[in-house]
Amino acid sequence: MQKATRCCGSVLLAALLLVLAACHAAAQAPLGSYLGCFDPNRLIMRAEDQKRLLLQVWNLTQATLPQCRATCSKWFYPLAIIGTHFSCRCSWSVPDNARRLPDSRCQPGSNGMAVFYMNQLANSTSCRIAEVPMRPDAWNIAYGDQNVVWEPREGGVMRFNLAGTQGARLIPKDGDHLYGTFEIRAQTTCAPGAVTAFYTRSSDIYPNEAAGDFSEIDWEWLNANPAKEQCSLWLNAQQGGKGMGERLIGPAEYQKLMGWPRSRLTNNSWATYSINWQPGFVTFALDGRRVRTMQNGEKRTWTTMGGNTLSRAFVSPDKPSHATISLWTDDRWDRPESQRFGGILDTTGGPYPSRFKNMRRVLCDVPLPAGDAALTAAVRGPAWLY
Numbered sequence: 001m002q003k004a005t006r007c008c009g010s011v012l013l014a015a016l017l018l019v020l021a022a023c024h025a026a027a028q029a030p031l032g033s034y035l036g037c038f039d040p041n042r043l044i045m046r047a048e049d050q051k052r053l054l055l056q057v058w059n060l061t062q063a064t065l066p067q068c069r070a071t072c073s074k075w076f077y078p079l080a081i082i083g084t085h086f087s088c089r090c091s092w093s094v095p096d097n098a099r100r101l102p103d104s105r106c107q108p109g110s111n112g113m114a115v116f117y118m119n120q121l122a123n124s125t126s127c128r129i130a131e132v133p134m135r136p137d138a139w140n141i142a143y144g145d146q147n148v149v150w151e152p153r154e155g156g157v158m159r160f161n162l163a164g165t166q167g168a169r170l171i172p173k174d175g176d177h178l179y180g181t182f183e184i185r186a187q188t189t190c191a192p193g194a195v196t197a198f199y200t201r202s203s204d205i206y207p208n209e210a211a212g213d214f215s216e217i218d219w220e221w222l223n224a225n226p227a228k229e230q231c232s233l234w235l236n237a238q239q240g241g242k243g244m245g246e247r248l249i250g251p252a253e254y255q256k257l258m259g260w261p262r263s264r265l266t267n268n269s270w271a272t273y274s275i276n277w278q279p280g281f282v283t284f285a286l287d288g289r290r291v292r293t294m295q296n297g298e299k300r301t302w303t304t305m306g307g308n309t310l311s312r313a314f315v316s317p318d319k320p321s322h323a324t325i326s327l328w329t330d331d332r333w334d335r336p337e338s339q340r341f342g343g344i345l346d347t348t349g350g351p352y353p354s355r356f357k358n359m360r361r362v363l364c365d366v367p368l369p370a371g372d373a374a375l376t377a378a379v380r381g382p383a384w385l386y
């Protein structure tokens, strides 16, 4: 009895020391990767942001502020927004860089809000917001120039037409990046046979069988095979050239999840589609609501278009990649209908349009030198937060 007590006493003491050590380390750790100071009234612009993109944690103190990062990370929010009263909110909405304020506006007594990216590599890379304007000078067109229309309205809208069997594929001009957040607003065609896609990809070699060892993370809009209904959503990731888990979300499911009316579909309303890609996980969100989380080591089982059941332990894609947007139809005429991805297009109709705007990314592409000295204000944000 006595022995047991002594044993527990030393276990308790050790645990206390561990907690103290952890608290001390946490006080030094960055709150995430600092993205800048933003005007609170301009930070959250969209009506649905107000309703859904935010998890309001609470007003913390300097000592408890690390809970902000812990809470936002626990629920897989990519961003934490910290106000000068140590208020903490978690968000999916990448702020508009044009609305960034001088860092002095995030000092005590000012009303700016410091935005941090929940970067798992906050000690080794710094991050930035990088928009891709919907203007021809920002994009390389892999094919289908004649099917791309740049509309100047609403800050720039890029419209694709699927005309006959010809669509288009576009890639931002600024190269490949490892990890980060990618978001875009989209309104996409529901025509069977039309496949609209927004994805990250490490290779521009197609088809997949020819690309070898590549990485990919996809949002696709499917209107037939393997989708059962038009206006469906399809999520996937590829690592080492292997699928890491497919998932279909039909209209009834996303309408229920989002509280949307039956009339609201992917082709008649803009919605924000996001990917958060980190070394340990990939998450997807629709209008700021997380719809899929895949963590390293989790077993995923799914049925492919061909009816094969696959099962794999998830591994987050690990190759530098670029965003890609495309609209296409599977024109492998030699295959039976059941083997054509996205179904069969009525080529006598059309053109079928899909539209995109407001593409924003958080990219973490500046490596930091080793050691705590590298964790300067550019990474840690305002000094008084620590």
Ligand SMILES: *[C@@H]1O[C@H](CO)[C@@H](O)[C@H](O)[C@H]1NC(C)=O
Residues within 6 Å of the ligand: 025, 026, 028, 029, 030, 120, 121, 122, 123, 372
């Ligand atoms: C970063 O470094 C700090 C201090 O050196 C440490 O406490 C923390 O656990 C490290 N990791 C992250 C992800 O911040």
Ligand SMILES: *[C@@H]1O[C@H](CO)[C@@H](O)[C@H](O)[C@H]1NC(C)=O
Residues within 6 Å of the ligand: 059, 083, 084, 085, 086, 087
């Ligand atoms: C909590 O934070 C908000 C925003 O920074 C601030 O307006 C409010 O006064 C704070 N509340 C308290 C009790 O400090």
Ligand SMILES: *[C@@H]1O[C@H](CO)[C@@H](O)[C@H](O)[C@H]1NC(C)=O
Residues within 6 Å of the ligand: 190, 191, 230, 231, 265, 267, 268
């Ligand atoms: C959207 O798709 C549905 C289902 O195919 C169709 O009934 C509707 O007319 C389409 N609406 C628009 C605006 O294209």
